[in-house]
Amino acid sequence: xxxxxxxxxxxxxxxxxxxxxxxxxxxxxxxxxxxxxxxxxxxxxxxxxxxxxxxxxxxxxxxxxxxxxxxxxxxxxxxxxxxxxxxxxxxxxxxxxxxxxxxxxxxxxxxxxxxxxxxxxxxxxxxxxxxxxxxxxxxxxxxxxxxxxxxxxxxxxxxxxxxxxxxxxxxxxxxxxxxxxxxxxxxxxxxxxxxxxxxxxxxxxxxxxxxxxxxxxxxxxxxxxxxxxxxxxxxxxxxxxx
Amino acid sequence: xxxxxxxxxxxxxxxxxxxxxxxxxxxxxxxxxxxxxxxxxxxxxxxxxxxxxxxxxxxxxxxxxxxxxxxxxxxxxxxxxxxxxxxx
Ligand SMILES: Nc1nc2c(ncn2[C@@H]2O[C@H](COP(=O)(O)OP(=O)(O)OP(=O)(O)O)[C@@H](O)[C@H]2O)c(=O)[nH]1
Ligand SMILES: [Mg+2]
Numbered sequence: 001x002x003x004x005x006x007x008x009x010x011x012x013x014x015x016x017x018x019x020x021x022x023x024x025x026x027x028x029x030x031x032x033x034x035x036x037x038x039x040x041x042x043x044x045x046x047x048x049x050x051x052x053x054x055x056x057x058x059x060x061x062x063x064x065x066x067x068x069x070x071x072x073x074x075x076x077x078x079x080x081x082x083x084x085x086x087x088x089x090x091x092x093x094x095x096x097x098x099x100x101x102x103x104x105x106x107x108x109x110x111x112x113x114x115x116x117x118x119x120x121x122x123x124x125x126x127x128x129x130x131x132x133x134x135x136x137x138x139x140x141x142x143x144x145x146x147x148x149x150x151x152x153x154x155x156x157x158x159x160x161x162x163x164x165x166x167x168x169x170x171x172x173x174x175x176x177x178x179x180x181x182x183x184x185x186x187x188x189x190x191x192x193x194x195x196x197x198x199x200x201x202x203x204x205x206x207x208x209x210x211x212x213x214x215x216x217x218x219x220x221x222x223x224x225x226x227x228x229x230x231x232x233x234x235x236x237x238x239x240x241x242x
Numbered sequence: 243x244x245x246x247x248x249x250x251x252x253x254x255x256x257x258x259x260x261x262x263x264x265x266x267x268x269x270x271x272x273x274x275x276x277x278x279x280x281x282x283x284x285x286x287x288x289x290x291x292x293x294x295x296x297x298x299x300x301x302x303x304x305x306x307x308x309x310x311x312x313x314x315x316x317x318x319x320x321x322x323x324x325x326x327x328x329x330x
Contacts, residue, residue: 025328029317052327059326103310130296135303148296152289158245201245212303214310218330239246 007118011040012091012174013099013110016083019051020101022218027099028060028069030107038114043070044101045087047077081191085181088174097171102216105169112209113171123204125171126196127211128164138215150231154193158238161200162208165193169211176204189227190234194242201242256281 013031017024028042046053057071072090074083084098097113099105105127113125129136130151139147147166154165166189172180176199186194200206263274321328 022328022330025321025326026314026317029321030313056327063324063326103314106306106310106313130301132301135301135306137303137307144297144300145293148293148300152292152296155292156289157249212306214303214307217310217314239249240244242245 007038007114009039009095010093011035011038011095011097011114011171012087012093013040013042013097014084014087014091015042015044015099015101016080016087017044017046017049017053017101018077019049019053020219021049021051021053021056023101023103023216024053025056025060027101027103027107028064030103031110032064034107035110038111039093041068041070041091041093043072043087043090045083046071046073047083048073048075079187081181081184081187088177088181091174094174095171096174096177098177099169102219104213104216106212106214109169109209109211116207116209117171120207121205122207123173123176124196124199124206126162126164126206126208127167127169128162128208129167129211129213130163131208131210134164134210134212136213136215146228150228154235157235158197158242160193160197162196162206164208165196167211167213168192170196180204186234186237188230190231190237193234194238197238197242 015024015027024044031040031042044057046057054071054073057069061069061071070090072087074086088096095114095117097110099107109127113127116122116125128134136144136147151163151165154160158165180195180199180202183198184191184194196206260274260277263269263277264271267274318328
């Protein structure tokens with residue numbers, strides 16, 4: 001904690017939500033628990049969740065303060081990529097963390113992201129699951145197989161220089177995120193991959209920290225359908241445009 | 243340079259090398275003709291091998307799931323006390 005005590009930076013944590021009323025409360029508690037000596041704000045971008053996510057966020061604002069938890073909702077479900085852009089507009093920190101609300105991204109890793117950035121001066125610190133002391137829990141064989149296959153394919157074709165392309169638990173310098181996000185057009189998993197590949201091509205300094213990923217306990221997944229086809233299309237798109 | 247151009251350049255270089263081998267016949271021609279097939283087969287093997295190794299050594303973390311359950315319990319207790327709605 002030495003470094004974080006002297007750390008004068010402000011961090012904006014952007015959390016997109018759709019039907020995460022329970023998860024958002026739990027994750028906010030855990031963020032405050034694990035980032036005691038750090039200046040940060042949490043920006044919740046909720047897309048008009050019908051389950052009352054926004055009511056819970058308002059209750060949390062009463063408890064933790066409206067300057068610490070910002071609710072920046074949008075009227076309807078408009079997708080993840082634009083949710084980040086929307087949240088970014090309201091970020092006042094010099095660094096931005098992007099994480100999911102569903103507790104797959106555990107806030108206990110936030111200090112290691114911050115520490116890594118301070119030590120290396122990196123523009124992006126990305127969480128990786130596929131290293132020792134990282135890991136995944138709760139995936140069946142099929143999910144593991146597609147994940148490994150997708151990763152090998154992307155590594156062989158794109159040479160991206162990071163080991164976990166589709167993870168989305170990342171810390172960015174704010175200016176870098178603004179630069180990279182403006183040139184990204186993909187959706188879903190491909191979006192995360194496009195962000196990191198473009199950042200890599202632009203020559204930004206990227207560092208990795210190990211994280212563990214526990215499949216969501218509450219709520220339901222919002223991605224789905226023809227993910228594999230979308231992924232292959234995205235791969236092709238990145239091959240020709242980056 | 244777009245990435246696809248890099249990959250195509252690599253492929254062109256390999257093809258040129260192969261033509262070179264065909265011309266000079268350092269190794270018997272019948273072998274040289276088969277080289278592209280060997281190349282594709284070994285590429286496929288490489289892919290399968292990497293996926294296989296990835297699956298075998300897929301890092302898992304069952305203890306993390308237990309820790310998360312504890313964290314959830316702790317968070318729920320605290321938030322409930324503060325009057326925040328954490329019913330499922
Ligand atoms: N604002 C907003 N948030 C979204 C939208 N779609 C998903 N999210 C949020 O984005 C995060 C990731 O979505 P998930 O459904 O967990 O996607 P995933 O993690 O790839 O899938 P799982 O592994 O099944 O959890 C969660 O916090 C969601 O609530 C959307 O359209 N708008
Ligand atoms: Mg998730």
